[in-house]
Each structure stands twice: as structure tokens, then as C-alpha cells.
Amino acid sequence: MQTELAEFIRDSAAGKEAEAILRKCVHCGFCTATCPTYQLLGDDLDSPRGRIYLMKRALEGGPVTEKTRLHLDRCLTCRACETTCPSGVRYSRLVDIGRAVVEERTARPPWDRARRALLAFALPRTRLFGAALRLGWLVRPLLPAPFKEKVPARPDPAGEWPAPRHARKMLLLAGCVQPALAPSINAAAARVLDRFGISLVEAPGAGCCGAVRFHLNYQDAGRDDMRALIDAWWPMVERGELEAIVFTASGCGSTVKDYAHLLAEDAQYRDKAQRISALAKDLCEVVPFDALPAGVASGRVAFQSPCSLQHGQQIRGMVEARLARAGFVTTPVRDGHLCCGSAGSYSLLQPEIAGELRARKIESLQEGAPECIATANIGCLAHLQPAASVPVRHWIELLDEALARKIPA
Ligand code: SF4
Ligand code: SF4
Numbered sequence: 571m572q573t574e575l576a577e578f579i580r581d582s583a584a585g586k587e588a589e590a591i592l593r594k595c596v597h598c599g600f601c602t603a604t605c606p607t608y609q610l611l612g613d614d615l616d617s618p619r620g621r622i623y624l625m626k627r628a629l630e631g632g633p634v635t636e637k638t639r640l641h642l643d644r645c646l647t648c649r650a651c652e653t654t655c656p657s658g659v660r661y662s663r664l665v666d667i668g669r670a671v672v673e674e675r676t677a678r679p680p681w682d683r684a685r686r687a688l689l690a691f692a693l694p695r696t697r698l699f700g701a702a703l704r705l706g707w708l709v710r711p712l713l714p715a716p717f718k719e720k721v722p723a724r725p726d727p728a729g730e731w732p733a734p735r736h737a738r739k740m741l742l743l744a745g746c747v748q749p750a751l752a753p754s755i756n757a758a759a760a761r762v763l764d765r766f767g768i769s770l771v772e773a774p775g776a777g778c779c780g781a782v783r784f785h786l787n788y789q790d791a792g793r794d795d796m797r798a799l800i801d802a803w804w805p806m807v808e809r810g811e812l813e814a815i816v817f818t819a820s821g822c823g824s825t826v827k828d829y830a831h832l833l834a835e836d837a838q839y840r841d842k843a844q845r846i847s848a849l850a851k852d853l854c855e856v857v858p859f860d861a862l863p864a865g866v867a868s869g870r871v872a873f874q875s876p877c878s879l880q881h882g883q884q885i886r887g888m889v890e891a892r893l894a895r896a897g898f899v900t901t902p903v904r905d906g907h908l909c910c911g912s913a914g915s916y917s918l919l920q921p922e923i924a925g926e927l928r929a930r931k932i933e934s935l936q937e938g939a940p941e942c943i944a945t946a947n948i949g950c951l952a953h954l955q956p957a958a959s960v961p962v963r964h965w966i967e968l969l970d971e972a973l974a975r976k977i978p979a
Contacts, residue, residue, distance in 0.1 A: 571595045571622075576631030583835050584667045588629055591664045594657050595622050601651035601661075606909045606927055607644050615641045618651035618661050625668030634675040642669050644923060646916055647785060648909035649881035662882075663831070666789070673787045689915050690786045693747060694778035694795060700750035719956040728753035731760050734769035740814045740856060741806060741849075742770045743799075743822055746778040748948040755818050755948070758970035759853055763816075765973060766858055770816065776802040781825040784832075785914050793836070796829055800842050807845060814851045818966060820947045821914065824882030826850040852879060853966060854888040854946065859895060867897035867972035872940035873965065874931065874954065876947035877909050889946055889965050896972055901938025905930070912953035924953070932957045944968055 573592040579585035601618040602608045608617035615624060621641055628634045642665065651661050678686070692698055706721035713721065740763065742756055749756070760770040776799055784792025806812055817823030825832075827850045833843035873890050880886050890900050911917055911927030932954065935943050943958055944965040945951050955962040 571597060571626065573626060573630070575629050578631070579629055579671065584670070585629070588625075588664055588667045591660050592622070592626050592629075595619075595655075595659045596657055597623075598656070600656060601654045601659075604650040604654045604907055606646060606648060606650065606911075607923065609908075610923060610926055611644070613641075616644055618655075618659075621645055621668075622659070622661070622664065625664055625672075628668060628671050628675070634672050636676055639672050639676050639678075642672055644920060646877070646909045646911070646913040646927075648877035648913060650877065650907055650909065653881045653884070653907070666784075669787050670789055686786050686919070689918065690783045690788050690791065693782045693915065696744070696746050696749055696777070699747050703750045722751055722952055722955070725750075725752045726754045728757040729761070731757045732764040732769070734771055736764070736767050736769040738768045738813055739811055740768055740770055740816045740851075741803060741812050742772055742816050742818070743776060743779060743826070744772055745819050745822055745948065746782065747952075748819055751948055751952055752964065754967055755964040758964070758967045759816070759818050762857060762966055762970050762973065765977075766861055768813075768856070771806075773802050773806055779822040779825045780832075781821055781914060784825070793832065796825075796833060796843070797836075797839055799826075800829070800839060800846055803846065804842060807842075807849065812849065814856055815846065815849045816851055816853055816856055818853050818946075818964065819949070820852055820876045820879035820883060820885075821949055823850055823852045824878035827883060852883055852885055852888075852946070854879075854885065854892060857892055857966070857969070859888075859892060862892060862895050862969075863973070863977060864895050865897040866976040867893075867968070869898055869942065870901050870938065870940045871898045871965075871968065872901045872903055872935040872938055872943050874903070874910060874935055874943055874945045874950055874962075875906055876945060876950045877913070879946050880907065889944070892969065893944065893965060896969055898968065898972075901940045904934040904937060906934075910950050910954055912947075912949040914949060917949075917953050928953060928957050936960070942968065 571592050573589050575585050575589050599619050605617050614620040624638050649662050710721045763770050778795045780792040780795035827847050829843040830847040833839045894900050910931040911924035917924035943962045951962050
């Protein structure tokens with residue numbers, strides 16, 4: 571696409587990157603076929619092609635209005651369009667740049683600013699979020715049904731975390747909301763990997779990966795979170811004792827794999843970020859397939875592949891293969907490439923679109939009559955559970971329970 575960026579951004583690193591991305595887009599529209607918001611709303615400005623056009627106009631110095639911001643806000647950043655695009659357009663990188671410019675040049679209404687600021691403040695703070703959740707559990711029985719759904723049910727206890735005893739060591743990110751919402755996920759991951767001779771450890775002081783604030787368009791604050799996490803991890807990384815950094819939430823894994831890019835302009839952190847990104851692995855990449863005992867499990871499972879896994883990290887089929895080897899019957903999932911509507915804080919900010927996408931996703935997940943829905947990301951799990959008629963679990967919990975039943979540790 572012919573592009574002439576405006577002076578205010580032309581010579582910056584972001585401007586050069588945006589220009590290179592824009593030039594790759596041939597406006598063919600193939601991406602519209604897999605865009606959830608275009609499918610739902612039918613407006614070209616709610617498709618990747620339309621949003622690219624809006625961002626091009628903004629970056630070329632054209633008018634930027636609330637309407638421009640609305641169409642960018644409605645994007646889930648699910649990255650399905652990147653998987654589909656035959657020209658290799660990195661839409662997610664362009665939308666980061668476009669959103670920053672549009673945010674700067676428009677004024678959100680005070681209520682919108684306030685709720686975004688509240689989410690950016692509360693979600694990455696594990697203790698604060700945990701305290702708010704405990705309060706929610708106290709009042710949950712008294713709430714009317716529509717509000718009850720907003721407070722997740724009390725989770726199962728975490729269970730035992732094996733003491734580190736193996737030479738092979740991997741670092742695990744606890745995550746910001748996951749320890750309160752589902753503490754059993756990370757403990758299950760530690761138990762499963764312990765069986766395969768890998769000790770999973772956490773770093774003291776490790777906080778949010780930065781995704782929450784970055785995607786709420788507090789991009790500088792998000793990068794601060796990234797730098798703080800690198801600082802917390804660095805002593806262990808430097809000692810060279812870690813084989814990998816593991817994520818049980820694919821959203822965090824996708825973000826950390828992108829640190830090398832997101833901190834590329836930071837001379838102080840650039841090299842560290844590259845090293846961290848190279849070490850980052852989704853859990854399914856480190857649970858060994860060949861060593862998994864076959865046929866220890868039974869039951870029908872529908873796997874909801876989070877966008878951050880299949881589009882963000884381009885990992886497909888690995889979880890399903892591990893579940894099937896263990897003995898689960900994985901049921902077919904129609905339109906598995908489409909987002910469930912969770913998308914970080916999107917479900918809180920765009921509840922109508924998120925609710926409709928969830929209803930569609932639940933319908934397709936439950937078509938194969940599964941006894942359980944499995945996922946690989948805490949956001950999707952918390953979003954889907956209230957609407958599902960079967961339990962929604964992290965896949966590692968299913969594997970952990972199957973192994974514990976058949977093969978005592
Ligand atoms: S982003 Fe890719 S698929 Fe979409 S219009 Fe541009 S070139 Fe075509
Ligand atoms: S990231 Fe997802 S919602 Fe956004 S334009 Fe691409 S396909 Fe559509």
C-alpha cells in the first residue's frame with residue numbers, strides 16, 4: 571500500500587516499523603474471513619483491513635476521531651488476521667503503534683478513563699486482586715444472578731508443590747490473576763513436570779508480564795512491568811541454571827516471547843529481553859510427548875485453543891496431541907480459530923461483543939458432547955466457565971489428575 575507518514579512519526583522507530591507493515595498490506599481482504607468482530611458486526615471498519623486503513627490515515631496525519639478509537643477498541647488483538655494474511659502483515663505490531671497515536675490524539679470520556687485506570691491499577695497487583703476476589707466470594711451468595719456470574723467461584727486448593735530435586739530446572743511465572751483464580755494450575759504443572767525429571771521453581775518478586783497494562787494502552791507502564799519482571803528473573807537467568815521459562819497462561823507466554831521486540835529500543839534492557847524471549851516456552855512445549863504414559867486417561871474433552879497460543883505463539887495441535895496420547899478423546903471444535911471474547915480485559919470493556927463471541931464459542935465447544943472443556947489460558951477459562959454446562963479446566967490439571975490416578979508419583 572502506498573504510504574506517506576506524517577512528520578510527527580516518520581523518522582521514529584515506530585514510524586519506520588509502521589510504514590514497513592503498511593507497505594506489505596495489499597488490501598486483499600483475505601483477513602476479513604477470520605476476523606471475529608467483522609463476522610459479528612459486518613462493518614469493514616471492524617475488520618483488519620478497515621482498521622489498517624484507519625491507522626494509515628492517522629499515521630499520515632489525517633483526522634483522528636472517537637470513531638477511529640472505537641473501531642480500534644473493538645479489536646480483540648486476537649491475531650487471527652496475522653495467521654490468515656498471505657502477505658505476512660504483522661497487524662498486532664501496527665495496532666500497538668496505531669493505538670498509542672490515537673490514544674494521544676483523542677480524549678476518552680471520564681467514566682471510560684476511570685474504568686481503564688482501575689483495571690490497569692488492580693489487575694496486575696496479585697495481592698490486591700486476591701483481596702478483592704475474597705471479598706467477592708463473601709458477598710457472592712447474596713448477589714442477583716447477572717452479578718453472581720461476574721465473581722468466579724472459589725477455586726480448588728492448589729495441592730502439593732514438589733520440592734526442587736532435579737538437576738533440570740525451569741522457571742515458572744506465577745502470573746498476576748491466576749494465583750487467586752486457579753492456584754491449582756501452576757501446582758499441577760509442577761507435579762507433572764516433576765514426574766519427567768524437571769523441577770519447576772518461581773522467582774521471588776516476579777510480578778505481571780506487562781500484558782495487562784500494555785494492552786490497556788498504558789504502553790509505558792506495561793514496559794515498566796516487563797523491565798521489573800526481567801529484573802526479578804535476571805539473577806537466576808544469569809546463573810545459567812534454568813533450561814527454560816515456562817508459562818501456564820498462553821497470554822503471558824505470548825507477551826514474554828515478544829519482549830525482544832517490545833524492548834528493542836531500550837538500550838539497557840535490549841539484550842536481556844532477547845535472552846528472556848529465547849528462554850520462554852509455553853507449558854505444552856516442555857511436557858514431553860514421547861515420555862507421556864499412553865492411555866492413562868479416559869473421557870471426552872473439547873480443547874479451546876486460546877488465540878495467544880494458536881495465533882500469538884503459532885502453536886497448534888500440541889496440547890491436543892498430549893491429551894490424546896494420555897487417553898482423552900478430543901472432540902471436534904468448529905471454528906476453533908475464532909476468539910472466545912476473553913482477550914485480556916476486553917470482556918470487561920466490550921461486554922456485548924465478548925458475550926456474543928462466548929456464546930458462539932461455547933456452542934461450538936459443546937457440539938461434540940464433551941464432559942469437560944480444556945484451555946491453556948486463565949483469561950479464557952474464567953470467561954468461558956460461567957456460560958459452559960460442563961467444567962472448564964486447564965489441560966495440565968486433567969493430565970495431572972489422570973497421571974495421579976494411574977501412576978502414583
Ligand atoms: S492484512 Fe493481509 S490479508 Fe488483510 S488486507 Fe492486508 S494483505 Fe490482505
Ligand atoms: S486482531 Fe482479531 S479482532 Fe483484531 S482485526 Fe485481527 S482478527 Fe480482527
